Amino acid sequence: MRQIAIRGFINEKFNTPFGKGLFRRAIYNGSVELHNPNQKYLVDFYEYEQFQHTAKTNGQINILNNLAACGVANTPDLVMSWIVHYEPLTKSKQLVDGYCIYLQSTGEVHIEIEDVPNGTSEEWDLKAHPCKAVGANKPIFIATNVDLNTGSLSRS
Numbered sequence: 001m002r003q004i005a006i007r008g009f010i011n012e013k014f015n016t017p018f019g020k021g022l023f024r025r026a027i028y029n030g031s032v033e034l035h036n037p038n039q040k041y042l043v044d045f046y047e048y049e050q051f052q053h054t055a056k057t058n059g060q061i062n063i064l065n066n067l068a069a070c071g072v073a074n075t076p077d078l079v080m081s082w083i084v085h086y087e088p089l090t091k092s093k094q095l096v097d098g099y100c101i102y103l104q105s106t107g108e109v110h111i112e113i114e115d116v117p118n119g120t121s122e123e124w125d126l127k128a129h130p131c132k133a134v135g136a137n138k139p140i141f142i143a144t145n146v147d148l149n150t151g152s153l154s155r156s
Contacts, residue, residue, distance in 0.1 A: 001147050003035035004124055006109060007139040008045065008102070025050040027079055028137075030101070031086075032111065037119055040046065040088060043081035043100050048073050051080040059097050077105040083113050090152075102143075109143040 006031040026044035026096055044056065055061050057081040060082065072078065083098040097114035101141050107128040113120045119124070 001120060001124070001145065002120075003144075004111070004126070005033045005139065005142065005144040006043070006100070006111065006126065006128070007031050007033075008043075008138075008141045008143075009139050010127070010134075012136075013041070026081075028102070028140075031083070032083070032113075034113075034120060037115045039115070039118055039120055040086045041096070041113065042084040042086050042093065044088075045079035045100070045102055047079055048075070050061075054082065057095070058114075064101055070102070075103065078103050083111075083115070083117055085118055102141075107141070 008028045011026045011029050026046050028043075030044040030045065031040060032043060049069045052064055067073070072080075079102050081100045081102075083096050083100060085096050089096075096118075098112045100109065100111040102109050104144050107130075109126040109128050110123070111126070112123040115121070122144060126145060128141040128143040128149075130141050133137050144150040
């Protein structure tokens with residue numbers, strides 16, 4: 001299993017307008033970093049009510065149907081995101097198959113990434129931990145399968 005780290009930040013632009021009658025609804029923004037090979041992805045976490053309206057592809061609609069069948073829509077404190085591949089050199093962003101679920105009350109994170117062109121086709125179940133120092137440009141939570149004290153892969 002590859003090493004992964006997800007950092008979540010408070011969306012400072014939450015509920016601000018970006019067009020006539022359009023508002024930013026993502027509660028958290030974040031980054032997903034994978035090791036061997038190194039890949040970076042971006043996430044924008046929405047409450048399920050807003051998230052379901054962001055589906056743009058047939059694959060995303062299928063994911064929503066599967067999640068609805070599992071009763072995810074009725075789970076309190078749940079936020080979700082689609083996965084966007086980020087290429088730092090060109091600063092290009094490309095939507096990929098997959099999603100991330102973050103259950104705020106328990107800190108549980110489930111992420112699935114299906115990005116074959118960039119060598120990623122995996123899923124992870126992680127535990128998010130709140131960060132001690134929060135503020136501008138500092139994450140409020142981190143979820144990883146790496147022991148942050150030793151840098152080795154955690155087997156939990």
